[in-house]
Amino acid sequence: MTAIDLFVSPLGRVEGDLDVRVTIEDGVVTSAWTEAAMFRGFEIILRGKDPQAGLIVTPRICGICGGSHLYKSAYALDVAWRTHLPPNATLIRNICQACETLQSIPRYFYALFAIDLTNKNYAKSPLYEEAVRRFAPYTGESYGRGVVLSNKPVEVYAIFGGQWPHSSFMVPGGVMCAPTLSDVTRSIAILEHWKNEWLEKQWLGCSIERWLENRTWEDVLAWVDENESQHNSDLGFFIRYALDIGLDKYGAGVGNYIASGTYFEPTKYENPTIEGRNAALIGRSGVYAGGQWFEFDQSRIREDVTHSFYEGDKPLHPFEGETRPIDPERGRAQGKYSWAKAPRYDVPGMGYIPLETGPLARRIAAGAPGAEPHQDQDPLFVDILNKIGPSVLVRQLARVHEAPKYYQWVRGWLDQLDLHEPFYTKPVEHPSGKGFGSTEAARGALSDWIVIEDGKIANYQVITPTAWNIGPRDRDEVPGPIEKAMVGTPIKDPEDPVELGHVARSFDSCLVCTVHAYDGKTGRELSSFVINGMV
Numbered sequence: 161m162t163a164i165d166l167f168v169s170p171l172g173r174v175e176g177d178l179d180v181r182v183t184i185e186d187g188v189v190t191s192a193w194t195e196a197a198m199f200r201g202f203e204i205i206l207r208g209k210d211p212q213a214g215l216i217v218t219p220r221i222c223g224i225c226g227g228s229h230l231y232k233s234a235y236a237l238d239v240a241w242r243t244h245l246p247p248n249a250t251l252i253r254n255i256c257q258a259c260e261t262l263q264s265i266p267r268y269f270y271a272l273f274a275i276d277l278t279n280k281n282y283a284k285s286p287l288y289e290e291a292v293r294r295f296a297p298y299t300g301e302s303y304g305r306g307v308v309l310s311n312k313p314v315e316v317y318a319i320f321g322g323q324w325p326h327s328s329f330m331v332p333g334g335v336m337c338a339p340t341l342s343d344v345t346r347s348i349a350i351l352e353h354w355k356n357e358w359l360e361k362q363w364l365g366c367s368i369e370r371w372l373e374n375r376t377w378e379d380v381l382a383w384v385d386e387n388e389s390q391h392n393s394d395l396g397f398f399i400r401y402a403l404d405i406g407l408d409k410y411g412a413g414v415g416n417y418i419a420s421g422t423y424f425e426p427t428k429y430e431n432p433t434i435e436g437r438n439a440a441l442i443g444r445s446g447v448y449a450g451g452q453w454f455e456f457d458q459s460r461i462r463e464d465v466t467h468s469f470y471e472g473d474k475p476l477h478p479f480e481g482e483t484r485p486i487d488p489e490r491g492r493a494q495g496k497y498s499w500a501k502a503p504r505y506d507v508p509g510m511g512y513i514p515l516e517t518g519p520l521a522r523r524i525a526a527g528a529p530g531a532e533p534h535q536d537q538d539p540l541f542v543d544i545l546n547k548i549g550p551s552v553l554v555r556q557l558a559r560v561h562e563a564p565k566y567y568q569w570v571r572g573w574l575d576q577l578d579l580h581e582p583f584y585t586k587p588v589e590h591p592s593g594k595g596f597g598s599t600e601a602a603r604g605a606l607s608d609w610i611v612i613e614d615g616k617i618a619n620y621q622v623i624t625p626t627a628w629n630i631g632p633r634d635r636d637e638v639p640g641p642i643e644k645a646m647v648g649t650p651i652k653d654p655e656d657p658v659e660l661g662h663v664a665r666s667f668d669s670c671l672v673c674t675v676h677a678y679d680g681k682t683g684r685e686l687s688s689f690v691i692n693g694m695v
Contacts (some may be wrong), residue, residue, distance in 0.1 A: 375539055514628075
């Protein structure tokens with residue numbers, strides 16, 4: 161039996177550093193450790209600041225989902241200050257949040273994920289040359305159009321938010337904009353162009369309505385071969401190619417999921433509270449674990465720092481959360497190996513366990529029984545999960561499935577705006593309170609907890625989707641979701657482990673591919689290289 165330790169640093173393509181060390185035996189990963197190699201400390205920065213500082217600071221956490229950070233930060237303060245939100249304000253927040261995610265879908269697929277599909281390891285596939293023609297970085301026919309047109313939805317965000325990224329126009333009590341009819345009609349025109357030129361023409365090869373008719377895995381396979389347009393669309397080709405090269409065979413992960421939900425029915429969340437949140441959601445929240453659905457309850461969340469570079473000896477709820485960093489050198493002597501904390505959720509009957517978040521988790525939540533008329537009810541991915549299980553392929557399909565769905569929602573919200581009604585209600589700035597705000601960023605559940613005392617921030621904690629997914633082992637030595645997803649991954653070439661890239665990027669971790677391979681027995685460095693020539 162041959163054992164190899166492979167250290168991949170960094171493995172992401174976005175921002176920050178994600179280091180992955182894996183042990184390979186007989187060409188298959190048998191264990192993995194993920195290390196977030198950069199300390200951010202935003203919770204420390206916010207302590208003692210004005211309660212509204214989160215609206216300015218948290219959108220700077222990420223340059224590609226800053227709108228999502230603003231969205232949940234605003235709702236956290238809405239809850240703490242017990243504000244009133246006019247329906248127009250909720251609609252604008254929904255529109256902008258969804259538009260940010262719409263731009264992320266093609267940009268992520270082409271620029272971050274699909275370029276690995278051109279790796280030389282797949283040269284024997286009969287579809288390889290077509291993959292290169294479409295997805296080669298910068299020169300690929302689909303790559304160029306997809307990346308360029310991905311910018312269109314955030315033009316809509318900028319119309320209402322004044323800019324993107326790093327906007328701060330969502331404030332307690334509403335939004336700082338007063339849209340005109342021209343703003344609305346221009347937004348509709350931009351989205352129609354994006355739909356016509358990319359979503360339907362290039363990506364689907366059919367109408368969005370036709371794609372959304374798919375309810376089962378068999379429906380998806382039949383859709384691919386229904387006609388030439390769908391068969392040769394980027395989505396149709398991706399499904400065929402992914403099945404050919406085996407992306408449906410690995411990357412399963414923990415198989416348990418969390419979605420905090422996003423987008424509100426305006427009349428059901430005019431006075432935001434923690435207790436009233438789930439019922440007002442359009443994109444539903446929920447936990448799916450052990451084959452059962454559970455209602456999402458933020459009070460069941462804890463953060464474990466056993467293997468994180470922080471002080472602390474017990475898991476804490478974010479309202480009581482601590483961010484006390486220690487020197488990594490000292491931390492490693494204690495068995496710590498990551499700057500990420502390890503979020504865990506207390507599932508009834510199962511205890512505190514790791515959960516995967518992201519588009520697949522949202523799609524599973526959407527398949528739960530009991531949806532209200534205003535809520536998303538979509539059985540497709542529950543069917544897919546039951547029939548072929550989770551994998552790199554399924555995670556990608558869940559992400560791109562949201563493009564037509566969110567487009568439809570945004571168009572509906574634009575039509576609901578009443579330009580004669582208010583977009584803001586001035587709030588009372590209470591000197592004390594607690595607030596929880598959450599959303600579904602493109603990458604998954606993104607949440608803030610704020611504690612206000614004497615008119616200042618006493619505690620502020622953020623749990624990002626990347627933290628849920630790349631978090632390290634906990635006090636019980638249970639691996640995090642990506643660590644678990646790496647296990648079982650076949651590695652064809654240890655000097656170019658593109659398969660690890662597929663798994664990591666299927667989660668779209670918001671962390672930024674130099675690779676160091678070591679012999680597991682001697683510790684000797686075997687090679688140093690860059691995955692796919694892209695950083």
